[in-house]
Amino acid sequence: MFLSRLTVDVTSRSFRRDLANVHEMHRTVMSAYPDITADTPARAHCGVLWRLDERERGFVIFVQSRVEPKWAGLPDGYVIKEPEVGPLEPYLPTIEPGRKLGFRLVANPTRAVFPEGSVPGNRGRGKPVPVRMPAEQLDWLARKGEQHGFVLPLGRNGEADIAPAPRPKLTGRSDKNTITVEPVRFDGHLVVTDADSMRAAVFEGIGRAKSYGCGLLSLRPVRATT
Incomplete structure (x- = not known):
């Protein structure tokens, strides 16, 4: 499993478009994953989940997936720094009954x-x-x-x-x-x-x-x- 952190540039025209149309934001997120046949839902196939978190001065998009993403195709200026991608497991605390x-x-x-x-x-x-x-x-x-x-x-x-x-x-x-x-x-x-x-x-x-x-x-x- 992989976890990505995208620190958004709130002045990006592409991000503002996505913020106004959640389907477009879904498409932007899914652009980092390989094309899947029409009969297979790409999000479910790649195990993609995402969340837009507000920060004091903007937004961060967290994206979790089974497939390693390729963020090179993001629109120009969409993020203010290189997307951070790594394995999810170090961010998971021990999951055990009673904890x-x-x-x-x-x-x-x-x-x-x-x-x-x-x-x-x-x-x-x-x-x-x-x-x-x-x-x-x-x-x-x-x-x-x-x-x-x-x-x-x-x-x-x-x-x-x-x-x-x-x-x-x-x-x-x-x-x-x-x-x-x-x-x-x-x-x-x-x-x-x-x-x-x-x-x-x-x-x-x-x-x-x-x-x-x-x-x-x-x-x-x-x-x-x-």
């Missing part, structure tokens, strides 16, 4: 809405709609934890030790569809319950809209307190 870790996740929490009068058990997948209330966002993350091998510890106030924060809405247009994503950034702590499931969540991402900057789970060790 508490810090994390950051930008995700696309949704719930399924079914047509009125539809019969339970014969509803299909339903229409995904955004989850906007903070308590419901935490419930969504807790359910994902059950699937992906972690639980959310409680803080001193008796509530989950997580800070959900809505991010600016992502919009764009592909060849056929209008894209709207309402991402939420989760910062806080988790406790590993299943190491294999937790590693799979890191490598494969969590939730929907993985092509559009959601799903990348970053972990860090937690300093012991005395």
Whole structure:
């Protein structure tokens, strides 16, 4: 696995285009990876996940992938320094049951809405709609934890030790569809319950809209307190 860090030049016309159209940013990210046949989704084939993080004076794009990227094809002036690329593993703390870790996740929490009068058990997948209330966002993350091998510890106030924060809405247009994503950034702590499931969540991402900057789970060790 590889992790790239792209420090963006916010004056770049190409970056501003991408910021206004998340599909274009997806295309810019995927330009670093080899072409795949039309029958194979390139993002999934290469294991690409990415996230746009705000910094005090700009933005950094983190990109994770199974395939080593080639960033030479980025638009001129897109970054202010050479992209940093290295193996992901040195940035992964030890993942073992019972260990508490810090994390950051930008995700696309949704719930399924079914047509009125539809019969339970014969509803299909339903229409995904955004989850906007903070308590419901935490419930969504807790359910994902059950699937992906972690639980959310409680803080001193008796509530989950997580800070959900809505991010600016992502919009764009592909060849056929209008894209709207309402991402939420989760910062806080988790406790590993299943190491294999937790590693799979890191490598494969969590939730929907993985092509559009959601799903990348970053972990860090937690300093012991005395």
